Amino acid sequence: MATLMIQGTTSDAGKSTVVAGLCRVLKRRGFNVAPFKPQNMALNSAVTVDGGEIGRSTALQAQAAGVAPHSDMNPVLLKPESERGAQVILRGRVHGHMDALDYHAFKRTAKLSVMAAWQSLNQRFDVIIAEGAGSPAEINLRKGDIANMGFAEAVDCPVLLVGDIDRGGVFAQLVGTLELLSDSERLRTKGFIINRFRGDIGLLTPGLSWLEDRTGKPVLGTLPFVSGLLLDAEDAIAGVHAEKQRQTLNVIVPRLPRISNHTDFDALRLHPQVSLSFVHEGQPIPPTDVIILPGSKSTLSDLAWLKRNGWVAAIARHLRYGGRVLGICGGFQMLGEWVDDSNGLEGPAKRASGLGLLALTTRMMAGKQLRNVAGVMIEEGVRVTGYEIHNGVSAGRALETPLFDLGTHQDGAVSEDGQVLGTYLHGVFDSPDTCAALLKRLGLSAPEPVDYTAHRERELDRLADTLEAHLDIERVLALLSEAP
Structure with a gap:
């Protein structure tokens, strides 16, 4: 040994x-x-x-x-x-x-x-x-x-x-x-x-x-x-400059100060039909097809950062022109009406309004949810795998239209017009079938399957x-x- x-x-x-x-x-x-x-x-x-x-x-x-x-x-x-x-x-x-x-x-x-x-x-x-x-x-x-x-x-x-x-x-x-x-x-x-x-x-x-x-x-x-x-980065967001034969879906992700699990997007960076870029503080927010709000280790702090940096108006304009928005984990929580961290689990104790795009509220609760999960996308019937890492517990009418059925529970939410989606699951783009189904939901008409697990x-x-x-x-x- x-x-x-x-x-x-x-x-x-x-x-x-x-x-x-x-x-x-x-x-x-x-x-x-x-x-x-x-x-x-x-x-x-x-x-x-x-x-x-x-x-x-x-x-x-x-x-x-x-x-x-x-x-x-x-x-x-x-x-x-x-x-x-x-x-x-x-x-x-x-x-x-x-x-x-x-x-x-x-x-x-x-x-x-x-x-x-x-x-x-x-x-x-x-x-x-x-x-x-x-x-x-x-x-x-x-x-x-x-x-x-x-x-x-x-x-x-x-x-x-x-x-x-x-x-x-x-x-x-x-x-x-x-x-x-x-x-x-x-x-x-x-x-x-x-x-x-x-x-x-x-x-x-x-x-x-x-x-x-x-x-x-x-x-x-x-x-x-x-x-x-x-390959999955330890922490820093590495630059990847792969040439794309075609770029039919433009995706942007705000580079939150406490962004977590940005490896969720590696499969999209690899995808030949997706052009994904991170938008840093001070950069203009470009027109795009999809905005993805990523996970966050300090949801309320990063939500305040979004508000300070013009993302609320940019997201509203994006939706008016028919764009799609996806929130993952902390980004999903931000899409709701309120985020309550009165116990100070992720920073100073406070409560703040969310972006109001989904009818739900989130309260930070002690006892982090840690689990690997599997289930299906409800509308498509496509198998999904992923993992949960979060403190928050969400409730509200938006959860009556979930995105995934995980057997033991349902996950996520979809707005009535289908433009706004949210999930607590990380790693959902790694599976080729789930990735293709999600990209279709996000506006790509004929997505190719990309197997990120095989790529690894x-x-x-x-x-x-x-x-x-x-x-x-x-x-x-x-x-x-x-x-x-």
């Missing part, structure tokens, strides 16, 4: 994709492997097989490993609710709300959850590929660290350090990070991976030789920039093929054999 940890010089250096690729490589070689992220800060999350909540990128890594995502794989998940505060989730369950200083003091307790989860995985898997968070060189966060070297030291595992050459300064990233580590941390750093390289490798070779001479650490691989790679599998295999070709997998396996 061996653990190898992948750490990065910066956020978005490529740790998540390297871990996903390694999980798929090891799975293909017959290993019983699991991903592990001790601590993650992200608003993209997934529901696990044990009914918990983990980061979306870790769930993708579990898919790469061919195993069901489990709350032990990401024992500490921080979901930001403001610039200084976050919801703290331990082993899949909400523990509470903390500001940054309180959480810093809490890390000793959080470490107990991290170690218990790691030990539980150790009993069930041959290999664990762990992923760090941010950078191990953030010296202001070193005390009580559980995300990077603090964890690696606690379990005594080897570390590989990833640097992103596409940003520039990769040698400074790697050398500088190494210099800021303790002696024991430098010793357990067994080598480097350079990520997102473009160009002639011959021009890079002198730099690689210098790096190995300067640090005494080997470069285990230089991974090329993988063009068009579209192809992308994971493409990623694994890249690692097999450009990373010294035998040296990685040797590190695993040396690990305690």
Whole structure:
């Protein structure tokens, strides 16, 4: 039972994709492997097989490993609710709300959850590929660290350090990070991976030789920039510039400050008949066919942002001209008449008017709804799968015309004119039949089926093929054999 940890010089250096690729490589070689992220800060999350909540990128890594995502794989998940505060989730369950200083003091307790989860995985898997968070060189966060070297030291595992050459300064990233580590941390750093390289490798070779001479650490691989790679992002909204043969349905999504699970839209970004774009603060709101209000970790705060940034008038004008609106989770709640968070579950206690497009009200209630669901689209009879992650409970006349029948309950709402739709379900576009049926509801006359789940599998295999070709997998396996 061996653990190898992948750490990065910066956020978005490529740790998540390297871990996903390694999980798929090891799975293909017959290993019983699991991903592990001790601590993650992200608003993209997934529901696990044990009914918990983990980061979306870790769930993708579990898919790469061919195993069901489990709350032990990401024992500490921080979901930001403001610039200084976050919801703290331990082993899949909400523990509470903390500001940054309180959480810093809490890390000793959080470490107990991290170690218990790691030990539980150790009993069930041959290999664990762990992923760090941010950078191990953030010296202001070193005390009580559980995300990077603090964890690696606690379990005594080897570390590989990833640097992103596409940003520039990769040698400074790697050398500088190494210099800021303790002696024991430098010793357990067994080598480097350079990520997102473009160009002639011959021009890079002198730099690689210098790096190995300067640090005494080997470069285990230089991974090329993988063009068009579209996989579930940990948190940031990645730019995808795929060329579309035709763009027959234009979709815009407001880039809410606390947008959650924007991975809901990856299938639409992939779809050959859809042009989807996020509209950021300060950008003009363009004419479009469909407006989708996404999920939110702080529904009332993001609703206020919509109002401040002109979306109320833009949505009203959009509907007057026959456009469609879809709300997902927090976006569904915003479509109603009122949102009541008198208990302050997602921020300061308050109640505010919604957009008034659906006859329903929502009250935030303690006890987050976490479940994977399956059912049918009521009008079309098409099978639907998805997952729920929300606090709110909605009530009102609009729910008498639901969108989905999930067996145990009905979900969503459709306005009388069919222009406004809402659902609590995330992931509804991932299934080809559901995606096609929803796009038809949203105005696309003859939508093609796009299977995003199959796309994920192809992308994971493409990623694994890249690692097999450009990373010294035998040296990685040797590190695993040396690990305690």
